[in-house]
Amino acid sequence: xKRRMLKxxxxxxxxxxxVMTAMLSxxxxxxxxxxxxxxxxxxxxxxxxxxxxxxxxxxxxTLTVTNKYDQKITITSIxxxxxxxxxxxxxxxxxxxxxIGEIGIEPDGHKTVLSDHIMQFVGNKYNNTFSLTINYMFExxxxxxxxxxxxxxxxxxxxxxxxxxxxxxxxSVAENASVTAGQFSALNITLKNxxxxxxxxxxxxxxxxxxxxxxxxxTVNGTSIKEIRPRAVDVIKLSVNTDKFVKPGxxxxxxxxxxxxxxxxxxxxxxxxxxxxxxxxxxxKLIVRTSSADNVSAEAGKSFSVPVYVVNxxxxxxxxxxxxxxxxxxxxxxxxxxxxxxxxDRINGGSNQKFTLNLLAAKGLKTASYPxxxxxxxxxxxxxxxxxxxxxxxxxxxxxxxxxxLEILNVGTSMSTVTPSDIxxxxxxxxxxxxxxxxxxxxxxxxxxxxxPVTQNLFIVSKLGPNESRTLNFRFQPSPDAKRGSVPIVIxxxxxxxxxxxxxxxxxxxxxxxxxxxxxxxxKNVPKIxxxxxxxxxxxxxxxxxFTLHMSxxxxxxxxxxxxxxxxxxxxxxxxxxxxxxxxxxxxxxxxIDEIRPKGTxxxxxxxxxxxxxxxxxxxxxxxxxxxxxxxxxxxEQEIIGIPVYQPSRFEMSEFMLPSEAYMGDPIYLNxxxxxxxxxxxxxxxxxxxxxxxxxPMSSYFGNFTPGYMEWCEINLIPMQIGVNKxxxxxxxxxxxxxxxxxxxxxxxxxLEMPSFDPGFPVDGGFPMDPGMExxxxxxxIGSVWFYVIIGVVVVGVVVxxxxxxxxxxxxxxxxx
Numbered sequence: 001x002k003r004r005m006l007k008x009x010x011x012x013x014x015x016x017x018x019v020m021t022a023m024l025s026x027x028x029x030x031x032x033x034x035x036x037x038x039x040x041x042x043x044x045x046x047x048x049x050x051x052x053x054x055x056x057x058x059x060x061x062t063l064t065v066t067n068k069y070d071q072k073i074t075i076t077s078i079x080x081x082x083x084x085x086x087x088x089x090x091x092x093x094x095x096x097x098x099x100i101g102e103i104g105i106e107p108d109g110h111k112t113v114l115s116d117h118i119m120q121f122v123g124n125k126y127n128n129t130f131s132l133t134i135n136y137m138f139e140x141x142x143x144x145x146x147x148x149x150x151x152x153x154x155x156x157x158x159x160x161x162x163x164x165x166x167x168x169x170x171x172s173v174a175e176n177a178s179v180t181a182g183q184f185s186a187l188n189i190t191l192k193n194x195x196x197x198x199x200x201x202x203x204x205x206x207x208x209x210x211x212x213x214x215x216x217x218x219t220v221n222g223t224s225i226k227e228i229r230p231r232a233v234d235v236i237k238l239s240v241n242t243d244k245f246v247k248p249g250x251x252x253x254x255x256x257x258x259x260x261x262x263x264x265x266x267x268x269x270x271x272x273x274x275x276x277x278x279x280x281x282x283x284x285k286l287i288v289r290t291s292s293a294d295n296v297s298a299e300a301g302k303s304f305s306v307p308v309y310v311v312n313x314x315x316x317x318x319x320x321x322x323x324x325x326x327x328x329x330x331x332x333x334x335x336x337x338x339x340x341x342x343x344x345d346r347i348n349g350g351s352n353q354k355f356t357l358n359l360l361a362a363k364g365l366k367t368a369s370y371p372x373x374x375x376x377x378x379x380x381x382x383x384x385x386x387x388x389x390x391x392x393x394x395x396x397x398x399x400x401x402x403x404x405x406l407e408i409l410n411v412g413t414s415m416s417t418v419t420p421s422d423i424x425x426x427x428x429x430x431x432x433x434x435x436x437x438x439x440x441x442x443x444x445x446x447x448x449x450x451x452x453p454v455t456q457n458l459f460i461v462s463k464l465g466p467n468e469s470r471t472l473n474f475r476f477q478p479s480p481d482a483k484r485g486s487v488p489i490v491i492x493x494x495x496x497x498x499x500x501x502x503x504x505x506x507x508x509x510x511x512x513x514x515x516x517x518x519x520x521x522x523x524k525n526v527p528k529i530x531x532x533x534x535x536x537x538x539x540x541x542x543x544x545x546x547f548t549l550h551m552s553x554x555x556x557x558x559x560x561x562x563x564x565x566x567x568x569x570x571x572x573x574x575x576x577x578x579x580x581x582x583x584x585x586x587x588x589x590x591x592x593i594d595e596i597r598p599k600g601t602x603x604x605x606x607x608x609x610x611x612x613x614x615x616x617x618x619x620x621x622x623x624x625x626x627x628x629x630x631x632x633x634x635x636x637e638q639e640i641i642g643i644p645v646y647q648p649s650r651f652e653m654s655e656f657m658l659p660s661e662a663y664m665g666d667p668i669y670l671n672x673x674x675x676x677x678x679x680x681x682x683x684x685x686x687x688x689x690x691x692x693x694x695x696x697p698m699s700s701y702f703g704n705f706t707p708g709y710m711e712w713c714e715i716n717l718i719p720m721q722i723g724v725n726k727x728x729x730x731x732x733x734x735x736x737x738x739x740x741x742x743x744x745x746x747x748x749x750x751x752l753e754m755p756s757f758d759p760g761f762p763v764d765g766g767f768p769m770d771p772g773m774e775x776x777x778x779x780x781x782i783g784s785v786w787f788y789v790i791i792g793v794v795v796v797g798v799v800v801x802x803x804x805x806x807x808x809x810x811x812x813x814x815x816x817x
Contacts, residue, residue, distance in 0.1 A: 182244025393508030691727025
């Protein structure tokens with residue numbers, strides 16, 4: 001009994017283990033927060049993120065980095081690989097920039113560089129990996145980078161491919177896909193049909209032009225794709241023109257795909273891929289500077305001249321240029337002659353203009369370098385108005401100062417224009433002009449708060465012999481919050497203790513910082529309203545009919561609410577006969593929205609009527625918005641959508657005038673008219689005859705029919721068999737949308753056998769004569785009834801032949817297929 005109970009208990013336990021194992025096997029892997037560790041020789045990366053996701057789902061990503069180097073490193077930026085399965089959910093719209101800044105990590109130390117960073121899974125079960133590239137810098141200025149890859153486990157989408165009749169197209173571009181600003185560039189978009197059963201056919205590409213997009217013109221090279229079978233891939237080849245003034249970077253490229261399945265159902269899908277725009281050119285940028293070749297210097301209390309160069313370091317022209325000298329005073333510099341305001345009409349890219357200032361240095365100036373400020377105003381080729389302040393530095397020898405044995409021979413920079421990510425060198429050459437050795441010389445470089453030293457900014461030269469020179473090198477990088485404009489770098493040289501004849505001397509050089517930092521720009525961080533999506537019902541908008549337009553508007557800002565939104569609907573193109581192409585039904589073309597919260601949407605529906613004479617094409621609709629932010633600041637915005645209109649064709653043919661019966665071999669003349677009774681042109685109109693008849697002509701080509709056009713047609717039919725002969729006139733033509741249409745009209749004629757003559761039928765003299773007339777003729781065929789009948793038939797035949805020949809010559813548009 002005990003053995004039996006023990007055996008049952010063992011069986012129950014094994015069954016329970018089996019059931020639990022089976023249930024656990026049904027659970028998805030990594031259903032909780034996962035920690036992924038990449039342990040390498042120089043780094044250790046620990047990533048915490050929820051990696052079991054559905055397409056489109058947001059998640060938090062935390063990354064901790066351990067530094068295994070024997071020196072401190074500073075992480076400067078983190079980027080996603082292009083084409084990654086995730087994107088960054090940030091306000092700036094860049095889906096690939098994860099982090100830009102500075103995070104220092106000591107040797108054997110670790111820091112969390114990303115903490116609950118919000119990301120979005122934009123891939124699918126076929127694209128579920130992403131890589132992070134971490135850029136870093138050592139204390140000596142050397143830079144490096146490393147990459148680490150992560151994976152997403154994709155939840156099965158219950159709605160995915162439930163309809164086996166729906167093709168699903170996935171669009172992508174190569175990771176290194178790029179276009180060049182200001183010119184047409186080739187771009188290939190790969191389309192993959194990820195449906196398991198449905199074939200996509202007649203795939204048509206339509207670009208979506210949005211306000212602010214750098215892509216200004218897109219054309220398709222070649223024809224539309226005929227079909228993409230399930231799991232198959234094809235490529236759309238494009239030629240893309242980009243705004244020549246756009247800044248380099250990644251931009252969203254939006255487009256629509258229109259296609260059908262094997263059963264003729266229509267589908268339209270929207271897609272976005274991110275394209276790298278390369279711009280090796282830049283808009284006009286004016287820099288005021290002096291040349292070292294001019295050896296500009298001044299002496300306190302004396303007049304001097306300063307040759308000033310206005311250099312356009314950009315690739316495009318600047319116009320309406322005004323340079324105003326600022327800060328002139330009796331304590332520094334004053335004009336000895338000339339004007340403090342200089343103007344130029346235009347300076348082309350890569351060129352410069354020169355002007356000379358005649359100045360007087362104040363008597364009380366000490367030996368040092370003093371700034372001379374300018375207000376620079378101009379308009380770039382792109383239309384941007386620029387107003388900024390720049391300065392140059394003038395070395396001055398003070399009156400009564402002792403002659404210094406030390407001299408700064410040259411100060412130069414490796415780059416004249418820098419960005420916050422650039423590291424540049426400043427070289428300084430000093431010389432001992434004395435007859436004795438100079439010791440303990442201090443050389444420093446000060447770049448103000450706008451420039452951060454990458455290496456030490458103070459050198460001590462232990463000794464410098466007579467007439468000996470020494471060159472020193474400093475390295476700087478602009479501060480992330482540096483203002484845009486010229487920044488001076490002051491070089492100071494003197495004895496460590498300030499003793500002897502080596503009093504402190506200084507000289508300055510400046511660099512232009514091209515940055516977006518500093519004071520906030522009122523034009524930035526502006527809340528924007530866009531058309532997130534739109535659709536119309538029915539799917540084919542026909543001329544002369546009503547349709548419903550559904551639109552969804554979105555506030556793209558992540559924190560600002562927009563209020564008092566007034567919108568209007570307008571079509572630029574009008575009809576010559578009936579005015580606006582689209583007319584609102586039971587409403588106006590304006591609307592009002594109280595508010596849209598950050599990242600919120602508002603749906604708007606409008607019933608429209610399409611005028612009857614609208615042409616078959618896509619009409620551009622402009623949506624204008626006027627709105628306010630939370631502080632009451634007014635803004636305006638415009639969005640553009642396209643609505644394709646279909647104008648039905650209307651081809652007609654007149655009634656046929658035909659006998660009900662005819663004899664075998666006898667010609668039958670068929671006359672009728674054909675008309676274009678629609679409001680759109682018909683192209684490549686051609687006609688041909690089918691059936692039990694020989695026809696002359698068998699086919700004809702008429703060319704194009706404008707609205708209201710009529711053509712008269714004549715066809716000579718010859719029956720080919722006895723009995724009911726059937727035939728039809730077939731007309732083919734193309735509509736304005738390229739659709740091939742066919743019009744057919746049938747007819748039938750009962751054909752009889754040609755009657756035969758009775759041999760005994762009297763031919764000559766067989767008819768009874770009136771009395772007294774028996775001898776009136778000579779008898780025979782000439783003069784008989786049949787003689788005259790035959791003569792009449794011949795005459796009629798000749799007349800008909802002449803008519804046909806004349807008409808044939810007139811129909812010079814006809815040809816035989």
